[in-house]
Amino acid sequence: MRQVVVHWALMVSAALVLAGCGLADSRSPVPEFMRAKAPDLPPPETPPDVKRLVREKLDSMFTAASNPRNVRVSPPLREVRGTGWIACVRAELTSVMGKPLGAETYRLIISGDAIADRRRAEPDDSCASESYEPIS
Helix, strand or coil: CHHHHHHHHHHHHHHHHHHHHCCCCCCCCCCHHHCCCCCCCCCCCCCCCHHHHHHHCHHHHCCHHHCCEEEEECCCEECCCCCCEEEEEEEEEECCCCCEEEEEEEEEEEECCEEEEEEECCCCCCHHHCCCEECC
16 A cells, blocks of 8 residues: 555656646746747738728718818837837818818827727827828
8 A cells, every 4th residue: 555655656746847847938947958949929010001091991080071181191100019000190170160170180000901099199199200191
C-alpha cells in the first residue's frame, strides 16, 4: 500500500513539474530556450480612403437640410487605443432655419472600410491642427 502512495505522489509531482513548463511565456524569467515564442504582430493595415468613404456616405453624415458645401477631409491617423483609424471632416453647413452655420468639424472613427462613429470635434481632438483636402 505504501508503495502505491509513493508511486502516486511521484506521478503527481512529475505532472506538476511538466505543467509548469507550459507557463513559461515569452516574458517569463526562465532561460531563453525554455520560453514560448512571442506571437507575431499582425501586418499593418493600409489606411482607408477617407475621401471615398465620406463622398459615398455624405447623405448619412449630414442631413439634406444642412446642405453641406466645401467638404474637406484630413488624412487618416491610427487610433491610439484600438485597431481603427481617425479622420476629421470639415464642411460649411446651413441651419434648419436656412441660416449659414459656418464651418463645422467632425471626428470620424473608421473601422475596416466603414465609418463606425461620427461626432463633433472637441478642442482636445487634433482636428484643429490637421491639414484638409477636398473630397472631390
